[in-house]
Amino acid sequence: MTDLTIQRENQLNQLQSMVSTDMVEWALQKTYDFAKLMSYYRCAMMEIETKFNVLNEEFKLRFDRQPINSIKARLKSPISIHQKLADRGYPMSVESIESNLNDIAGIRVICSFTDDVYMMAEALLKQDDITLIEKKDYIKSPKKNGYRSLHLIVAVPIFLQSEKRIMKAEIQLRTIAMDSWASLEHQLRYKKDVVFDEKMQWELRYCADLSAQLDERMDALRVKVSSEQRDEREIIRENISALRGTPMPGLEEEGGTNGGKDTADD
Numbered sequence: 001m002t003d004l005t006i007q008r009e010n011q012l013n014q015l016q017s018m019v020s021t022d023m024v025e026w027a028l029q030k031t032y033d034f035a036k037l038m039s040y041y042r043c044a045m046m047e048i049e050t051k052f053n054v055l056n057e058e059f060k061l062r063f064d065r066q067p068i069n070s071i072k073a074r075l076k077s078p079i080s081i082h083q084k085l086a087d088r089g090y091p092m093s094v095e096s097i098e099s100n101l102n103d104i105a106g107i108r109v110i111c112s113f114t115d116d117v118y119m120m121a122e123a124l125l126k127q128d129d130i131t132l133i134e135k136k137d138y139i140k141s142p143k144k145n146g147y148r149s150l151h152l153i154v155a156v157p158i159f160l161q162s163e164k165r166i167m168k169a170e171i172q173l174r175t176i177a178m179d180s181w182a183s184l185e186h187q188l189r190y191k192k193d194v195v196f197d198e199k200m201q202w203e204l205r206y207c208a209d210l211s212a213q214l215d216e217r218m219d220a221l222r223v224k225v226s227s228e229q230r231d232e233r234e235i236i237r238e239n240i241s242a243l244r245g246t247p248m249p250g251l252e253e254e255g256g257t258n259g260g261k262d263t264a265d266d
């Protein structure tokens with residue numbers, strides 16, 4: 001080999017190693033940025049999940065009943081993120097993920113009754129650190145296939161060591177009946193080799209309508225049960241009043257006024 005060839009080969013090796021070092025650094029930086037963003041979304045999911053758990057706990061204490069049956073939280077997978085950006089023609093970048101996609105953090109709240117779905121949504125949206133970005137009520141207006149759920153896109157702050165970040169999350173609230181229909185429909189739909197003909201679509205919609213009827217009937221039962229529970233409280237109140245020989249007060253009043261007086265007399 002001549003001196004010139006050796007020199008050229010050295011230069012080429014040098015160039016290759018420079019490019020690859022830069023590329024590795026670039027890739028490492030991107031991986032870190034992506035991991036950091038995903039960890040922010042995980043924090044947002046934790047914040048929202050905690051908010052719902054607190055509401056459920058409060059209800060358990062006040063009404064001896066839990067409106068939330070279960071909560072599922074999931075972070076969108078890198079493959080699904082890539083797919084969604086590509087499908088919608090958005091740039092493939094960490095910044096684009098944050099500004100264009102609202103459902104990286106997903107929280108699914110499964111409630112016992114339809115009324116609970118609305119009550120939980122309202123209780124969350126009333127909180128002063130939650131901002132509603134979008135609401136889709138597929139319970140009042142189900143999708144053509146029969147899908148029902150209440151969808152909220154919200155913004156929630158997360159507090160880091162030296163900064164506050166506002167993150168977006170998608171919340172799906174539904175009853176147990178809505179959830180079981182949706183998960184079965186999802187399983188059927190994802191069998192890619194099966195084509196849904198009109199009869200099958202009609203059947204799916206029919207099952208959704210049956211599940212809506214189930215919710216309505218269970219809601220009616222719940223209203224009946226809670227009014228009977230109120231009657232029981234009335235009876236207890238009457239009995240206490242009769243024992244004390246006083247006009248019938250509310251249970252709360254007893255604790256506040258009579259309760260105080262009794263202690264003072266003792």
Ligand code: GTP
Pocket residue numbers: 103136143145147151172181182183185186
């Ligand atoms: P995508 O987020 O891309 O789905 O579009 P979008 O924001 O217009 O959709 P939408 O808010 O209607 O639905 C978002 C999510 O709700 C989906 O990712 C599913 O988890 C759920 N969902 C919506 N429609 C259906 C449905 O017909 N069946 C089932 N099983 N889930 C659904």
Ligand code: MG
Pocket residue numbers: 102103170
């Ligand atoms: Mg969406």
